[in-house]
Amino acid sequence: MNKVFPQGENDYAAAGPKAYPGGEGAQACITLTNRTGFLCHDQRSCIPASGVCDGVRTCTHGEDEDESLCRDVPQSLPRFLVAHCGDPASWIYSDQKCDGTNNCGDCSDELSPVTVCPPCGPGWWHCPSTFFKYCDCIPRRLYRDHIQHCSDWSEEYACPGP
Secondary structure (H helix, E strand, O other), X not given: OOEEOOOOOOOOOOOOOOOOOOOOOOEEEEOOOOOEEEEOOOOOOEEEHHHOOOOOOOOOOOHHHOHHHHOOOOOOOOHHHEEEOOOOOOEEXXXXXXXXXXXXXXXXXXXXXXXXXXXXXXXXXXXXXXXXXEOOEEEHHHOOOOOOOEOOXXXXXXXXXX
């Protein structure tokens, strides 16, 4: 079951006739993976925010690729689909915030003061800082894989934990 959010402090679209510039009635929902989504016109299909204007018609009627929505991305997208990075000229889709991956290139989508994310979840290892594509958490599957991911090698040399 998808959750549709009323208009409020978080700039989520209303479940109703409220239209957004370029988004003509676009509505926010929560995907099954608990991420921000785009509610298709059938009012049942909730696609990830990053699935909008990606060149693939995911909604049954293709409204996720409508010209009015995709003509001037990100300005033409409803605000609930866009998240800004530390560099104001950079942006990502809102479902890419707090996903553990450095989507902005400066980790501003994962770390404060730009973004406040929950601490590393059970499937993640906390690092003081990481190399490559992660920020301060790496997937636990990379723990003790004989490859440095944390700047201090903590994921390779720490005592085994839960």
